[in-house]
Amino acid sequence: MAPIDAPWAPVDTEVDYAEVERRHPAFRAFGARLGGTPLVEAPGPAGGAAVLAKCEWHNPEGSIKDRVAYALIGAALHEHGQRPVEELRVLEYSGGNLSRALSGLCQGLGIAARFVLSSASPRSLLDTLEERGARFDLVDKDLGFIEVISTALAIAEKEPDWTLLYQHRNSANPAFHARTTGAEIVDALAARPGGRTPDAWVASIGTGGTLIGVLRALRARFPGVRAVGVCPSELPYGSPQPPNGLPKYGGSGGFGHGLKQPFVAAHDAEIEHRNVSYPRCLDLMAEYRDLTGVRIGSSAAANWAVAREIAASLPPTSTVLTVFPDAGTPEEWERIG
Ligand SMILES: Cc1ncc(COP(=O)(O)O)c(C=O)c1O
Incomplete structure (x- = not known):
């Protein structure tokens, strides 16, 4: 049996987080510092669509996770x-x-x-x-x-x-992204002058919880939004090749052997896929820092690359949404110099 299909019941319960917070002060304290991250305009292509990115290193432990x-x-x-x-x-x-x-x-x-x-x-x-x-x-x-x-x-x-906890099977993962990450993006778009209708949503795939959870919230408000999943070129989504030990950008990637992340596989017909190599991500991390003074991580760099590509094919009145999951590891920044 393929490991990802192991017989573990997906956790599918409706969770009352407020009730759990009442019982556990440390959980409440973490929750109080979670989310509400900024949606910023990232550098986009000249003459193309705007690129808006949700900056997730503002969370308590520094990432979307x-x-x-x-x-x-x-x-x-x-x-x-x-x-x-x-x-x-x-x-x-x-x-x-x-x-x-x-x-x-x-x-x-x-x-x-x-x-x-x-x-x-x-x-x-x-x-x-x-x-x-x-x-x-x-x-x-x-x-x-x-x-x-x-x-x-x-x-x-x-x-x-x-x-x-089984993040690839636990429905609390995409459900919470729909309810927080996605809902926050919808609110931030509405708060922009004149409101904004997004044309595309670009997110790197680890479990696919971010891609699919946010997509659920976006499509509820903007049914026509395109969804684009991003993976390392070294092991793309659903790749038939065996897994490999090549360095890849952070927190993302296919499984190999043709296996697919269950949250994404359930929406295969609706998702476009693009790939970015690790060396390119390291270059893009440096480029983003030099352009903006802000440090983004390697999966953020991959998302930025794909969001810019899509923005280049759209008019300036359009909007491409993406996410910057973290700000990179000290080891990556040492490599970049
Ligand atoms: C840096 C980084 N980017 C992207 C992802 C992908 O997130 P998801 O599991 O929601 O697909 C992760 C997940 O661990 C991550 O750590």
Whole structure:
């Protein structure tokens, strides 16, 4: 059986986050600092559409995955009910940012946290996890992210006292993006002089939670908006090639072997796909910093590249929306210089 189709029931419960916040002050404190991030105009092509980007490093732990950490822990605490919080032990796999966010949230709540990560994870992340008392296992990067997921699934099966959050299957992930990230974008567009109707929504695919969740909120208001998913050229969405250990831009990418992220596969007919290589992302990070004085991460650079391409094919009255998931790792900025 393909690992992503493992027999774990997708978590599909409606979560009352306000109720969970009332029970857990540390969860409430994290929630109070979450979201409300700025939608800014990014440099676009001369004579083309405007590019608007939601800047997610303003979240408490510095990335868009802070929203997902809150959503998944909220769902787990909702399921856990009135039992002592210390009895909840959280297991998740991560490309990096989610484990950072979860480790902070779990430390505040007094919940044990355990992660499965790629051996390519930056030292700065592993240091943070260690400082916060989170346990982690590293999987050989050459086996690809699918093996990171499979390892977490195997642990969850063998050791059922660990609760797997399962970001690729947990509907709290896209649902929370629809309700916060997407809703905030809709509000920000309405607040612009004369209001704005977006023509396209561009987002990098890790789980696809951002792409699909925000799309849900946008299409409810603007049914005609195009959706464009972005992946690393080194392993595109749905690629039939086997996984590889090539460096890729952050938090994103296909699984290999023709496998597809379930949230995205459910909308295959509605999504266009573009790919960007890691060396190009590093160049674009430097270009964006030099143009604006602002540091964006590698997946943000990929989104910016594709948003600009699409904006170049549209008139100046059009709007292309995208997201800047984080501001990059210290290791990437050291490389860029
Ligand atoms: C830096 C970065 N960009 C993009 C993504 C993709 O987000 P999603 O899982 O919502 O597709 C992630 C996810 O971990 C990420 O860390």
